[in-house]
Amino acid sequence: xxxxxxxxxxxxxxxxxxxxxxxxxxxxxxxxxxxxxxxxxxxxxxxxxxxxxxxxxxxxxxxxxxxxxxxxxxxxxxxxxxxxxxxxxxxxxxxxxxxxxxxxxxxxxxxxxxxxxxxxxxxxxxxxxxxxxxxxxxxxxxxxxxxxxxxxxxxxxxxxxxxxxxxxxxxxxxxxxxxxxxxxxxxxxxxxxxxxxxxxxxxxxxxxxxxxxxxxxxxxxxxxxxx
Amino acid sequence: xxxxxxxxxxxxxxxxxxxxxxxxxxxxxxxxxxxxxxxxxxxxxxxxxxxxxxxxxxxxxxxxxxxxxxxxxxxxxxxxxxxxxxxxxxxxxxxxxxxxxxxxxxxxxxxxxxxxxxxxxxxxxxxxxxxxxxxxxxxxxxxxxxxxxxxxxxxxxxxxxxxxxxxxxxxxxxxxxxxxxxxxxxxxxxxxxxxxxxxxxxxxxxxxxxxxxxxxxxxxxxxxxx
Numbered sequence: 001x002x003x004x005x006x007x008x009x010x011x012x013x014x015x016x017x018x019x020x021x022x023x024x025x026x027x028x029x030x031x032x033x034x035x036x037x038x039x040x041x042x043x044x045x046x047x048x049x050x051x052x053x054x055x056x057x058x059x060x061x062x063x064x065x066x067x068x069x070x071x072x073x074x075x076x077x078x079x080x081x082x083x084x085x086x087x088x089x090x091x092x093x094x095x096x097x098x099x100x101x102x103x104x105x106x107x108x109x110x111x112x113x114x115x116x117x118x119x120x121x122x123x124x125x126x127x128x129x130x131x132x133x134x135x136x137x138x139x140x141x142x143x144x145x146x147x148x149x150x151x152x153x154x155x156x157x158x159x160x161x162x163x164x165x166x167x168x169x170x171x172x173x174x175x176x177x178x179x180x181x182x183x184x185x186x187x188x189x190x191x192x193x194x195x196x197x198x199x200x201x202x203x204x205x206x207x208x209x210x211x212x213x214x215x216x217x218x219x220x221x222x223x224x225x226x227x
Numbered sequence: 228x229x230x231x232x233x234x235x236x237x238x239x240x241x242x243x244x245x246x247x248x249x250x251x252x253x254x255x256x257x258x259x260x261x262x263x264x265x266x267x268x269x270x271x272x273x274x275x276x277x278x279x280x281x282x283x284x285x286x287x288x289x290x291x292x293x294x295x296x297x298x299x300x301x302x303x304x305x306x307x308x309x310x311x312x313x314x315x316x317x318x319x320x321x322x323x324x325x326x327x328x329x330x331x332x333x334x335x336x337x338x339x340x341x342x343x344x345x346x347x348x349x350x351x352x353x354x355x356x357x358x359x360x361x362x363x364x365x366x367x368x369x370x371x372x373x374x375x376x377x378x379x380x381x382x383x384x385x386x387x388x389x390x391x392x393x394x395x396x397x398x399x400x401x402x403x404x405x406x407x408x409x410x411x412x413x414x415x416x417x418x419x420x421x422x423x424x425x426x427x428x429x430x431x432x433x434x435x436x437x438x439x440x441x442x443x444x445x446x447x448x449x450x451x452x453x
Contacts, residue, residue: 068383068429069422070390073401077418162293169295173394180298184305193305201294201302208293 006192010199015186022182023203029096029178030165033103037164038157040108045115046141059112066109072170078102079174099171107164114156118149151222158215162208179203232416239407247403248424254320254389254399255428259382261325266332271362273337284333291330296388299323304395316397320389328385335377339370376443379436383429390425400424 009015047059066074079098086094086101122145130140172181179200187196236244269287272280291299304319314322343366351361393402400421408417 064430064433065422065426068387068433069425070387070401072390072393073418073421073425076405077414080414166293166295169297170391172297180295180301183298184301187305191309194302194309197298197302197306201290201298204294204298205290209289212293 003194006190006195007199009186009190009192010195018186019179019182019200019203022177022179025096025171025176026165026168026178027207029100029103029168029171029176030161032100033107033168034157034161034164036100036104037108037111040104041111041115042146044108044112045119046146048112049116049119050141063109063112066106067113069106071103071106071167072173074106075099075102075170076174078105095175099174099176102174103164103167103171107160107167110160110163111157114153114160115149117156118153119145121152122148154222155215155219158211158218162211165208165211166204232413235411235413236416236420243403243407244400244420244424247398247400247421250317250398250403251386251389251392251400251425252428254317254324254392254397255386258321258324258328258389259385261321262328262332262381262385263378265325265329266336269329269333270336270340271359273333274340276358288330288333291327292334296323296327297391297394299327300391300395316392316395319395320392320397320399324385324388324391327388328381331381331384332378335374335381336370338377339374340366342373343369372443372446376436376440379432379439383432383436386425386428386432 010019044059044063047055048063050056079095079102082101083094083098086097091097126144126148127140130144131137135144168178169180171178172184177185183196183200187193190196269284273284273288275281300319300323303314303323304316307314307319340362347365347369348361351365356365389399390401392399393405396402404417404421408414
């Protein structure tokens, strides 16, 4: 069958190395984006939750605007605007970091909402108890409420990680040869788009399925604990 | 950001921004309709009393939710011509968006069916309904209120995801403005105007979803809607 012959180029060492490089870039990007956007998301989420007259409003404005835009639009805009900055600061991989910055700008607005959901789920009594013990509002947030909220955020955060792994494919538009981009280059050489894209889809699927399985397990384990 | 740039935006509004906006709207509406059909069929099949449709829908949902939309679009756009099917960028985008979003709609429908009490199924079967008749006349009408907020969220995601059309050159809003700013370097103007146009579609839907959710919570808790 001609269809199965198309898989032959994928079984070579060259293919494994080339697509493997793309996979490695995809993973690095996903991890960088989720970690950075977690930090920014916590800051934004706490700011929105705080009800402070200016920080809360600014955070809400940012979150609601960026979250409702196409990620690709935000990514490309940040990439176009910050590319030069990363070059002038002497980054070794300016395109990589500009892309990560673009994705983070979008993803942190989503993680901020996850953080806010987590903060809202913490019982109000925790605030009263901590404040009555003489802790300040800031101390209560960082030492009492946020640690409890973080634990409840783990399931939605892992599903966000799945989304981020998928969305790294957009980096191909910005000129990074991550896995989808590598697949496009690979299939143009061997003229086997169906087989190449199917194989790459299986890799994405495996990674994301593992993450989802891990998330489900974690969810069960955390649900068992009541504190 | 100079003022003259905004004059350029106004001058090109018809030929660039509005044209693209309408294409984005077309892509969104067409793929939403297809996604709703695919999701409804798949969602109803995913809780069917037979094993085959359940397994098939599970595979569909898991595979399409866990792989990138862009990859699915490339599969259709670059792959189908090798099978002798010619497809233009517009329909490739509509098709891939419909299949991708359909997988999410399917899960929404499945959760909606799960929200209807077991007794309704038993009562329906006792009255002699077939599986499909029961779904159509008893279960689906009852779950509509529960699934509308998550469906609206999927609709927002679809509009946002429609920006992938620019990658294959389907002439949507993003494609138009990116070409435009590449010619005259009015990057800020182009992107900010495009952002406003996208928000024009997504923000009302987001507000609607939040409102419906709030009303639903009130009703489920036994109070009356304000």
